[in-house]
Amino acid sequence: MTAVDQTRTTRRTGARTTAEIRPVPFSRLTLVEWRKQLDTRAVRWLFVIIALLTAGVVTVTALVGDGDVSFETFVSTTSTPLAMLLPIVAILATTAEWSQRTALTTFTLEPRRGRVVGAKLLTAVGSGLAFFVVAVGIAAVAHVGVVMLRDASPDWGLGAMTAGMALMIVLWMVQGVAFGLALQSTPAAIVVYLAVPSIVGAITMLLTSWSDVWPWLDLSTSSVPLITGGSLGGTEWAQLATSAAIWVGLPLALGTWRVQRGEVKTA
C-alpha cells in the first residue's frame, strides 16, 4: 500500500430502481459455492495428495501379480483414495465459513441461510460425482494399459460395485457437509469424520454379540455389500437406510438447524 488513491467513489446512480435488483438465483449461489469449494490452497493440496495416492495404487495394482485386472477392479482402486479424502473437501468448504470467518460475508450476501446449506450440499455431491467420473476415466486408461502391456484379458463390464461406489461417495460427501455444519470447526469435523468409523469399527469387533444389530447402526458395516459389489436385498437396503439416517441424516438435520436458527458466530 504505497500511494493512497484519491479516486472518488463511483457515482451512485440515483435513477436506479429497486425493480432491477432481483434475489440471488439458486444457480448463481451454487456456482459461487462451487468456486469457493475449489479455490483455496488447502483444497488444492488435498487434490495433489489424492492424485498421488491414486497414481500409487493404480501402479501397484497394475504391476503386482499377473496384471489381469478388470476395468471394474480398477474403478474400485481409483475411487478409494477419492472416497476417503474427497469428503474432507466438503468439510473444508463448509467449516471454512466459521474457521476462516467468511460466514459473516456469506450470510450477509445471502441471508436465506437454508439456500446456502442447499448450495453446499449440491456442490459437494456434484464434486463427488464429477471426480468419480474422473476416477472411472483413469481406471479405463489403466485397464487399457494392462490389456496392452501385460496381456490382460479385456473386461469392460461395470456392475453393482461401480453403482454402489457412486452412491456411497454421494453419501460420504453429504456426510462431510453435515459434520461441517454440525461442528462448525475444521479440526473437529475432520477428526470426527476420520475417527468415528474406526472407533465404531473397534466396538463392533468387541461387541460381537451385537453382530445382528450393527448393520442397522453402523454405516461402515452396512455399506460393505454396496462397495464390494455384493447383492442387496430388502433387509440390506433397510440397514443402509437406517445407518445412513444415523450417520448422515442426523448430523445434517442438526447442522442445518444450528445454521438456520441462532446467531452466525465465527471464532
Place this chain on the structure above:
Amino acid sequence: MITVEHLTKRYGPVLAVDDVSFTAEPGLVTGFLGPNGAGKSTAMRMMTGLTPPTSGAARILGKPFAALANPGRRVGVLLDASAQHAGRTGRETLVLAALLTGVERRRVDEVLDTVGLTPAEAGRRVRTYSLGMRQRLGLATALLGDPDVLILDEPANGLDPAGIRWMRDLLRDFARDGGTVLLSSHLLSEIEQVADRLVVIGRGRVVAEGTKDELLRAAGVVVRSLDDQALAAELRRAGVDVEAGVHGGLSVAADAETVARTAAGAGVLVTELRPADSRGLEELFLELTAADAREEVSA
C-alpha cells in the same frame, strides 16, 4: 435509511443491547460511538440479520435485512475486516462477491482502485495482508454492489492517519451522493470529523444522540475572564454547573448568552467565550459512558 426500533439483545443475565432506537438518514454519515463492549457490534449484527434480536427490530431501506432481495446490492456491510479467507487472494475474494451479487467483473477493478489496493496487492493472499489492507479489502467488498447504505464496524481500525483521512473523504462522498452511512468507533477522534450525527452508546443503551453541534452545546462553553473566581461564584449562584477548565478559564454547562449576561451582571470582564471544543466532546463522551458504567456497578 436505517431505522432501529427498541432493539434489545439479552445473553443470559447480560443485556448486551438495551432498547436502542435511532435513525440513520440518507445523505448523512451517522457515527455509532461507544467504548469497547458497549454493544455496537451486537447492534450492527442485529441490523444485518446475523443475530436475532431478543426484541425490537431494525429495518434497512424499510425492510428487515433478511427480506432485502440481493442485499449485497443495497447494503454494503463490513463487520470484521479479519473475517476473510486467509487462503484466497484479495481479488478472488471480490470476484466471489461480484459473481454472487451479479455485478460486472470490471467493478472488481473499480473498487480495488477506489480503496487503493494495487493489482499486485490484490493478487496476494489475504494471509499476507496487514490489518489496514484487510480493512481496505473489506471496504471494497462493501462498495462492490454500489449500495445505498453502508454499515461499517470499526472501519478505521488498523488504518494509518492517511488511511483514516482517505476513508473520511470516501464516506463523505458516499453520503453526499445520497447514501446512508453508519460507522462505529470507540474513538471519538476517529469519527468526529466525518460523522454528521453521533449516536453515543454505553452499556447497551443510547446515552446521547444528535449532531456534533448539539452534543457540543450539551458540553457547554469555555469562558475566560479577568476574575474567574467571581464569575464562577456568580454562575453557581444562578444554579449553573461550573468547573475549572483544563487549560485555565472555566468550563460552564450553559449557553454563551447566559454566561455573558451573568458576567455583565457581576461586572466581570469576559476575555474569551466559546463553545467547548472537541476536547469537551471527548470529556462528555467519557462522562456519559462512565456514568453509565457506574450506574451498572451500583445496580
